[in-house]
Amino acid sequence: xxxxxxxxxxxxxxxxxxxxxxxxxxxxxxxxxxxxxxxxxxxxxxxxxxxxxxxxxxxxxxxxxxxxxxxxxxxxxxxxxxxxxxxxxxxxxxxxxxxxxxxxxxxxxxxxxxxxxxxxxxxxxxxxxxxxxxxxxxxxx
Numbered sequence: 114x115x116x117x118x119x120x121x122x123x124x125x126x127x128x129x130x131x132x133x134x135x136x137x138x139x140x141x142x143x144x145x146x147x148x149x150x151x152x153x154x155x156x157x158x159x160x161x162x163x164x165x166x167x168x169x170x171x172x173x174x175x176x177x178x179x180x181x182x183x184x185x186x187x188x189x190x191x192x193x194x195x196x197x198x199x200x201x202x203x204x205x206x207x208x209x210x211x212x213x214x215x216x217x218x219x220x221x222x223x224x225x226x227x228x229x230x231x232x233x234x235x236x237x238x239x240x241x242x243x244x245x246x247x248x249x250x251x252x253x254x
Contacts, residue, residue, distance in 0.1 A: 114145070121147040127200045128152070139248075144198035153197045158229045158249040166243050176219035176237070176244065183223040183231075191231045192223050194253040219244050226250075 121129045126147060133141040142155040180199060183192050199221075218238040226232045230252055235245025 118145065118147045118149075128198065130198065142198070153194050154254050155194060155198065155250060156252040158251040160249070161247040163243060163246060166247065176217050178219050178221060178235075179238075180221045181223070185223075185225055188223045188225065188231050191233075191250055191253060195221065195223075195233070 117129055117131070129145040129147055131143045131145065132139050133143070139157045139160050141157060144152045144154075146152055178199060180192065180196055183189065220236045220238050222234045222236055224232045224234065226249060229249040231250045233248040233250060234243060235247075236242065237244040
């Protein structure tokens, strides 16, 4: 962890996300402050990849990530956990080479789930199409 933290500090990263897997599937996302301890741990139930969502071609371009506050009040706590992991607004901007106000923005949306605490989706703002996996969140701390 010391080597990862040193590397993250060297490239100016605001957060370090470590993804643990079980039998090849993501099971836990731990977010660290470079040089510090765990900020938040997010327990993953399942990840649905872009190829499983079907019919969408994923762009490899970097995007600025923007968290969209959920309308459902029951999702405020999980939204807060992701807000801690991502950091302050604007802290995850990357040069995308896109033009236009909404070009290059990926929205992280939170929805209720039948089997988990929440479903989190990455959606491209300009097109409204998925631009990343759907994550089924089981819990966090």
